[in-house]
Amino acid sequence: MLKSRAFSDGIYVTQPLLPDLAEFQDKLAEIWASKRLTNMGDQHELLEEQLKERLSVPYLVLFNNGTSALLAALQALDLTGEVITTPFTFAATPHALALRQIKPVFCDIDEQTLTLDPEQIEQLITPRTTAILGVHVYGTPCDVIRIQEIADRHGLKVIYDGAHAFQSAINGQAIGNFGDVTMFSFHATKLFHTVEGGALAFRDPALLSRIKQLRNFGIVHEELVAEVGFNGKLNEIQAAMGLLVLDKLDLERERRAYIRKLYEEFLKNVPGITIVENIGASMLSQQYFVIRIHPDEFGASRDDVYCVLKDHNVHARKYFYPLCSNFPCYAHLPSAAPQRLPVANKVAEQVLSLPFYGDLRVDQVSEICEIIIRSGRDCGAT
């Protein structure tokens, strides 16, 4: 098939936000002069401070990626046994549990928000359950009120995987202020990034020294290693990247808001396509733009649309298919049985994350939507 000229270079689901090279070179010169490359140097400390403010949270600890941050959160909260979580997420969420020898217990998702369905949580609680791990998927907040009520009733901890939820808010309250701990990912594919990176946000001051200690091999001081920790530190070069990306973030968010509007205009009245809304978010993360394709009504399946886009050099992504509960390493778990997770299994077949980043042009968005709409007509006709 002929590739469109608009897409001769390939269009990907995202493109990292990059600072001006000259600005980055200036930062590098500063780091060179200081000879401080890692272990909580000036860039690191400044970024930690700025992110704490930006995310409006009392405490924030930087990590070298979101997964290691999540691992540290599980350890800092002394979680063991079983943790109830969603299968509709990136592999890192259940993997962090499994790596800590904790059994993930999969709970179905709500059809509208695509986050943990609070109605289904309580029946999964056993004497071995120690926590609920919700994911603010695509930046849509979990039902934090009901999850907290359930956790309080059963004496459970609450952790949120907020990898997609940078600057998301619920009723004006920043998303990092719910549950015991919230993890953020600062991977290059994220709205705010440090190439690779992540953070934990929390409100309990008692967690601060423990989390910092776990990030640095369990070291308390030169002559005391208190427990088994690991190397979760973000280096100075990546922290410098974060500081520069932070300066560009507001503009990127505005651009993404505009692109979201364009997509919505083009796709809102197409039968068989629904736009995934960040229900319950008083401020959007602007991390992803996701649609659901209902093949009976639309005429083509999600996989058909994915392939047609690919033929045009447009690389959308099926976040999150396959469902984590169907991975070979989890499929044997009783909670992973597809009949126990009907909504998640259905949604995983429908979702498609479309290219979404500030530099996407209007003509490109319009052409992507035309290709999608045409694919429904063409496949439906055959």
Ligand code: T4K
């Ligand atoms: N929890 C959740 C809910 C998550 O979504 C994630 C990560 C985590 C936890 C773990 O956080 P981290 O430990 O990663 O901090 C990407 C990311 O690697 C991953 O961070 C992210 N979620 C996941 C949803 O997406 P892939 O395998 O899809 O990435 P990749 O390399 O295929 O990139 C997607 C597209 O982005 C590429 O087609 C092109 C573009 N791209 C990518 C990179 C890396 C660029 O233009 N430049 C780049 O440097 O996982």
